[in-house]
Amino acid sequence: MARMPGAEWRPIAVNHTKGGQEAVRGVVVHIMAGTFEGTDSWFRNPAAKASSHFGTSKSGKLRQWVDTADRAWAQAGGNRTWLSVENEGKGGDVLTDEQLDRIAEVLAWAHKTRGVPLQVTHDPNGKGLGYHAMGGSAWGGHTSCPGPRIVAQLAEIVARAKKLTGTTAPKPYTPPAFPKGLAPNKAKPSAVTLQRALKKAGYMPSSVKESPNYGPQTQAAVAKFHNAHTQYRAKGVTRDPAIGPKGWAALFRLAYGK
Numbered sequence: 201m202a203r204m205p206g207a208e209w210r211p212i213a214v215n216h217t218k219g220g221q222e223a224v225r226g227v228v229v230h231i232m233a234g235t236f237e238g239t240d241s242w243f244r245n246p247a248a249k250a251s252s253h254f255g256t257s258k259s260g261k262l263r264q265w266v267d268t269a270d271r272a273w274a275q276a277g278g279n280r281t282w283l284s285v286e287n288e289g290k291g292g293d294v295l296t297d298e299q300l301d302r303i304a305e306v307l308a309w310a311h312k313t314r315g316v317p318l319q320v321t322h323d324p325n326g327k328g329l330g331y332h333a334m335g336g337s338a339w340g341g342h343t344s345c346p347g348p349r350i351v352a353q354l355a356e357i358v359a360r361a362k363k364l365t366g367t368t369a370p371k372p373y374t375p376p377a378f379p380k381g382l383a384p385n386k387a388k389p390s391a392v393t394l395q396r397a398l399k400k401a402g403y404m405p406s407s408v409k410e411s412p413n414y415g416p417q418t419q420a421a422v423a424k425f426h427n428a429h430t431q432y433r434a435k436g437v438t439r440d441p442a443i444g445p446k447g448w449a450a451l452f453r454l455a456y457g458k
């Protein structure tokens with residue numbers, strides 16, 4: 201018997217096979233082509249002849265319908281050796297950030313409890329995080345489930361699962377070196393780097409055009425940053441449009457560090 205801690209356990213009485221889940225190769229990602237609660241009702245209807253071990257909602261709910269010792273009916277020929285995750289949404293959608301987190305949790309749990317490797321696979325005879333379409337006709341020929349945009353997100357899910365399992369230690373962020381000669385009203389390529397960091401950290405509207413000129417808009421954004429972080433502001437002024445090495449490092453940590 202295996203129910204995932206943290207998943208809401210809402211078992212279904214029909215549409216699955218008791219026992220029969222063999223060595224698990226990995227986790228298969230699906231798209232519901234419907235809503236979370238609509239899918240929940242459908243899985244309880246004997247006419248569906250379909251189910252999934254897990255499901256996520258766009259808002260980040262994680263539900264378990266079928267014990268992972270039992271076989272869910274999600275991907276035909278792949279049911280015997282794969283766990284399944286259905287995801288709220290329609291064809292062509294991308295998964296929400298919350299859904300990526302929930303699937304990463306399922307994958308991390310499958311890694312810990314069933315030895316599923318933390319990798320993307322495109323092979324029904326492979327191992328790791330796969331998707332319905334990879335099984336071809338043996339898996340029911342669902343070539344558009346979950347869609348290429350979601351398949352492109354699988355690497356991100358694996359990266360998050362690695363973080364959860366401590367497989368990769370997060371690298372400390374190092375800001376770039378302070379560029380020489382960066383100053384208001386001077387033209388330097390590094391002004392563009394500064395503008396990008398200001399935008400990323402929320403001090404400059406993203407609509408402002410990038411320019412090597414450290415002009416009024418860049419100066420205003422730097423002054424705004426200094427007003428929020430007065431320890432980097434020049435003493436005795438209320439508006440500091442020039443950034444120094446310490447302020448530069450702090451701004452880049454805000455923009456790109458985690």
Ligand SMILES: [Zn+2]
Pocket residue numbers: 229230231274332342345346
């Ligand atoms: Zn599917």
